[in-house]
Amino acid sequence: MRGDFDVERLAEIPDPFADQAGAPEPGAVSRRVVSATRSGVKTMRIVAAAGAIVYEAAWLSLAGLRPGLSYGSASAVAVAFVIPLLAVAVAWSAGTRRGPGPVATAWPAWVAVPPLFFGLLTLAVSPRALEGGPFWAGALHCMGQTMILTVGPLALGAWAYRHAFATASRWRTAALGVACGGLSTATICLSCPDPTALHVIVGHGTAMVVGGIAGGLLGYRLTRA
Numbered sequence: 001m002r003g004d005f006d007v008e009r010l011a012e013i014p015d016p017f018a019d020q021a022g023a024p025e026p027g028a029v030s031r032r033v034v035s036a037t038r039s040g041v042k043t044m045r046i047v048a049a050a051g052a053i054v055y056e057a058a059w060l061s062l063a064g065l066r067p068g069l070s071y072g073s074a075s076a077v078a079v080a081f082v083i084p085l086l087a088v089a090v091a092w093s094a095g096t097r098r099g100p101g102p103v104a105t106a107w108p109a110w111v112a113v114p115p116l117f118f119g120l121l122t123l124a125v126s127p128r129a130l131e132g133g134p135f136w137a138g139a140l141h142c143m144g145q146t147m148i149l150t151v152g153p154l155a156l157g158a159w160a161y162r163h164a165f166a167t168a169s170r171w172r173t174a175a176l177g178v179a180c181g182g183l184s185t186a187t188i189c190l191s192c193p194d195p196t197a198l199h200v201i202v203g204h205g206t207a208m209v210v211g212g213i214a215g216g217l218l219g220y221r222l223t224r225a
Contacts, residue, residue, distance in 0.1 A: 041164075044159075044160050045160045045161070047160070048156040048157060048159060048160035049156075049160075051152075051156050052152060052153035052156050052157070052180070052183060055149075055152035055153060055156075056149060056152075056153070056183060056184065056187040059145075059148070059149055059187065060187055060190060060191060063145075063191045064191060065190055065191060066190060066191055066192065066193055067193055076126075076195060077189065077190060077195070079125055080122070080125075080126065080189040080195060080200065081186050081189050081190060083118055083121050083122055083125070084118055084182045084183075084185035084186040084189065084204070084205070084208075085182070085183075085186050086117070086118075086121075087114035087115065087117055087118040087178070087179075087182045087185075087208065088114070088179045088182035088183055088186070090113060090114045090117065091110075091111070091114040091175045091176070091178040091179040091182060091208075092175070092176065092179040094110035094111070094172075094175040095172045095173065095174075095175030095176040095179065096161075096172075096176070107168055107171035107172075107175075108171070110171070110175055111171060111174045111175050111178060111212055111216075114175075114178050114179075114182060114208065115178060115205060115208040115209055115212070118182065118185070118201075118205050118208065119201050119205060122197050122200050122201055122205070123197050123201070126195055126196060126197035126200055127195060127196050127197065128196065128197055128198075135198070135199065138194055138199060138203060139199055139202045139203035140203070141203070142188055142192055142194075142199070142203035142204055143202075143203055143206050143207070145188055146181070146184045146185060146188050146203075146204055146206065146207035147184075147207060147210060148184075149183070149184030149187055149188065149207070150177075150180050150181050150183075150184045150207045150210065150211045150214075153180035153183055153184070154176075154177055154180040154211060154214060154215065154218075157173075157176050157177075157179075157180060157215075158173075158218050158222045158223065161173070161176065161222075161223050162222050162223060163222075163223065163224065163225050164223050164225065165219070165223050165224060165225055166224075166225040169219045169220060169223045169224035169225070170216045170219035170220050170224075171216070171219070172219065172223065173215040173216060173218055173219030173222070173223045174212045174213070174215040174216035174219060175212070175215070176215050177211035177212045177213070177214050177215020177216065177218075178208045178209075178211055178212040178215070179211075180211045180215070181207035181208035181209070181210060181211030181212065182207075182208050182211075184207045184211075185204045185205055185207050185208060188204050189204060192204070
């Protein structure tokens with residue numbers, strides 16, 4: 001074999017794929033998906049929270065405040081309104097806290113504690129006796145209303161926290177769902193005329209459970225990073 005191989009003549013070999021190569025398509029770079037900035041994410045979540053409050057307020061303006069409010073009943077309504085808001089604060093804090101968060105075995109407790117807290121505290125401060133009328137008719141009516149009130153905040157939360165959770169996305173979103181249900185529970189307490197404990201727990205508080213289940217179902221697809 002001769003050792004005088006001319007490397008420079010490799011350039012004379014034609015490129016079989018030359019016809020397929022071309023300049024990049026105009027605007028290809030501009031179509032890249034750009035992640036939102038930190039300030040943009042913060043703004044989006046503030047808008048979602050404000051939108052949830054407006055959604056609840058719009059329903060309340062249509063349904064009206066609880067009839068026959070006096071000084072004594074107004075204070076009782078205020079207590080009934082604050083209790084679910086405390087549950088909202090616990091659930092929201094659990095779902096949105098930064099860092100690795102609780103260990104996996106603790107997440108079910110973080111999701112279950114707010115509804116249990118609401119139920120026990122409602123039993124402690126609300127009247128026990130039923131105030132006439134069939135129980136389930138009124139309870140089912142309020143359950144339907146709270147489901148409607150939960151849908152808006154839950155949809156806004158799923159939008160604002162999409163692809164936000166690298167770990168425990170289902171549990172975190174379930175906690176946010178509980179918070180959305182708690183917000184609807186607080187809203188309907190301002191309108192519903194039945195303050196009895198069993199009605200409030202079943203007719204109003206069921207929204208927390210349903211919101212948590214819905215959040216858990218949405219978590220893997222929508223909020224998982």
